[in-house]
Amino acid sequence: MKRALVLEDGSVFIGEAFGAKEGRAGEVVFNTGMTGYQEILSDPSYCDQIVTLTYPLIGNYGINRDDFESIHPSLAGLIVKEAAAAPSHWRSENTLHELLQEKNIPGLAGIDTRRLTKIIRAHGTLKGRFVSLDEDMEVTAAELTTQTFPRDQVCRVSTQGAYHAPGVGPRVVLIDYGAKHGIIRQLIKRGADVYVVPYDMSAKEILSLKPDGIMLSNGPGDPTDVGEAIETVKTLISKLPIFGICLGHQLISLACGATASKLKFGHRGSNHPVKDVRTGRVDITAQNHGYTIDESSLAGTDLSITHVAINDGTVEGVAHKKYPVFSVQYHPEASPGPEDANPLFDRFFEIMEKSETERKELSTNA
Structure with missing residues (x-):
């Protein structure tokens, strides 16, 4: 299933949906870590943010029971270049997709994360929203420019x-x-x-x-x-x-x-x-x-x-x-x-x- 990320500046990224089905909005940020995606997505400091991981392959060592930084991840979404469907590690218990499904967090894979990161670096942190392809992207971008997020x-x-x-x-x-x-x-x-x-x-x-x-x-x-x-x-x-x-x-x-x-x-x-x-x-x-x-x-x-x-x-x-x-x-x-x-x-x-x-x-x- 396809899914789009729309930014408030009008940029649109179309990729593969994984994780939860619902679309959500949040502040789009990027993390440059090469490992530690499980700790990143369970860090409460990412509450209400859509996190872009710049390392190209995420999920390759799966999800285990020990590396969580919180019980209930609170980020608004996850963006990766490639989400590994068949992880390989002796501690792995399920996949990244399965965890995001369980925690009701939408994911987007298959987009140019390098381009997205360069946009954020050039223009600063931007508001974004996951939407289906049948939505009006221009209207979504316009709505994001005036949307305010909770501060609690x-x-x-x-x-x-x-x-x-x-x-x-x-x-x-x-x-x-x-x-x-x-x-x-x-x-x-x-x-x-x-x-x-x-x-x-x-x-x-x-x-x-x-x-x-x-x-x-x-x-x-x-x-x-x-x-x-x-x-x-x-x-x-x-x-x-x-x-x-x-x-x-x-x-x-x-x-x-x-x-x-x-x-x-x-x-x-x-x-x-x-x-x-x-x-x-x-x-x-x-x-x-x-x-x-x-x-x-x-x-x-x-x-x-x-x-x-x-x-x-x-x-x-x-x-x-x-x-x-x-x-x-x-x-x-x-x-x-x-x-x-x-x-x-x-x-x-x-x-x-x-x-x-x-x-x-x-x-x-x-």
């Missing part, structure tokens, strides 16, 4: 209730703005006693859990759409060690008085070089974000820049000048992606241990 993505992908993953190490409260399972795995791997809480839990409720540290997760959309989260982070910054990832990084920055703006076409892939400006070390990182913190807006805050993107110079990490609070724009949990930045979790645990020692010393000397 974080509310929809965050956990609806707190839950506990017991451990014998420091207690970490992970505020879920659309957290990838990879973050939780990294905390559990290090023995943390993890509480995962909804995005709108108050600072008072979070502190009542007696955490040793707080993690702010990744998540979809514009950070200014979750104003209550910014206020909560503003309260928590002076209380405990905090580590923010992606959207969590943006929320820390906004809570300290910085501003954010939308990138032309975002950073999405597993091959983005990032430089630590303090040491000169360069890590290859996994990224997925459409917004960035404005470097000039950090000048009057208590934050210092720790990392920058090699490709475009944008801010990739900050640290607080007074409190044990730091964040990065990329994904050190590496799901999928290189593990260069994984030691940032070890740093977070070291900061929590140091902070706990200092609190005990203060209590003893009081």
